[in-house]
Amino acid sequence: GDSVTQMEGPVTLSEEAFLTINCTYTATGYPSLFWYVQYPGEGLQLLLKATKADDKGSNKGFEATYRKETTSFHLEKGSVQVSDSAVYFCALPLGRALTFGSGTRLQVQP
């Protein structure tokens, strides 16, 4: 069935470093793909999305490109900040609901 697989964390970076969080998917067809972010003690927020192959979603300096050739939707940011410390989830629709990856914790040190 459809699923997403994320790289395991935690990912620890220094401020202004480049970030990549890997996400690969298995799906029938070309579903929409999503990245959500969860700050400590809070619910999840939609970070960005892509609705078709080759689309690039972007928000708050984060980007992810829907690549059907490699079935990937990796999250990137050129220069992370301490405030980006959070857990990041990749997701895709499965039936009538979203299925989420296991989450990747990012810790950014000053």
Place this chain on the structure above:
Amino acid sequence: SQTIHQWPATLVQPVGSPLSLECTVEGTSNPNLYWYRQAAGRGLQLLFYSVGIGQISSEVPQNLSASRPQDRQFILSSKKLLLSDSGFYLCAWSLTDRVGGYTFGSGTRLTVV
């Protein structure tokens, strides 16, 4: 604008006690509603979803149940809590279940002691 409210924010309950968590959505009609659980340090597990009043789909058979008595109200319940019910419970809504993405509530942290 649409908003989602979830309460309580924190709850400590003894084993064997009942549970009722409530979620309401404002500013929209006929939303799809979802309950997820996040165990400590783990990903999200879909528990229930609803596409309309009185329509509940259960994804994981367990000690919990859900109800949707009104269009924008979604309730998660248990008659007798287990230690394994501890976790972070998240309610979410969406307008479309394929493309639109979700809006999540702020969550309820449940500790069963």
